[in-house]
């Protein structure tokens with residue numbers, strides 16, 4: 583276990599996101615996880631600087647991209663999944679509960695009639711526990727709702743990509759107040775992940791370090807020993823009380839409204855207006871509170 587795969591992290595300092603390329607050393611088959619499309623809110627311009635770094639890595643190592651995996655519909659960055667797919671192929675996939683997220687946000691943004699909240703924008707929707715091969719590696723998709731109803735974690739041969747369920751031990755856990763988010767559900771999802779073997783490596787999707795350099799790799803054992811929100815001994819009730827109190831203090835993420843409307847489309851821009859330009863919508867006084 584672990585000796586025959588390569589995990590390459592890509593840290594985006596603008597959104598504190600860590601994307602990954604995971605590859606099977608024996609066959610060069612690879613998956614890209616949670617790629618970032620750069621977006622400048624002030625100018626409305628997207629760019630592919632971050633995604634192109636992943637692309638260069640894939641090309642340099644001659645990798646065959648089978649999958650572009652999203653852990654969830656991110657609220658802090660736009661997804662580069664479709665851009666990367668155009669460059670290197672692979673199926674864009676997410677958890678099947680994305681349908682609920684799509685239905686919620688179709689309503690909020692009043693999206694066009696033919697945007698169907700059925701997940702068809704993605705190439706594949708994972709069910710809980712679904713397994714697939716990445717070259718010789720076995721991958722298991724795990725449903726870990728709570729941060730959003732659709733969050734997935736991906737277990738690749740003893741390496742767990744946890745998305746936004748958990749952060750590094752000194753940072754804790756993700757908020758649970760987005761539409762469809764739920765703190766008790768998040769607690770149960772996290773306990774499920776923490777029931778994996780203690781040596782399981784954990785790779786987080788964000789880091790918000792205070793007084794140290796960004797980091798993204800930990801283990802189940804380290805999380806159980808020292809995660810500030812969910813280490814062993816913290817009950818569901820204690821966690822839920824902490825999460826609710828903390829979430830009440832958090833602002834809406836800067837890129838939530840732009841990000842979600844791209845990410846429920848699997849990284850596709852909204853259909854262009856009759857002048858050929860694609861627009862994002864900002865609903866006024868509709869997102870009055872979270873959730």
Ligand SMILES: [Fe+2]
Pocket residue numbers: 654655656657658729746756
């Ligand atoms: Fe998130």
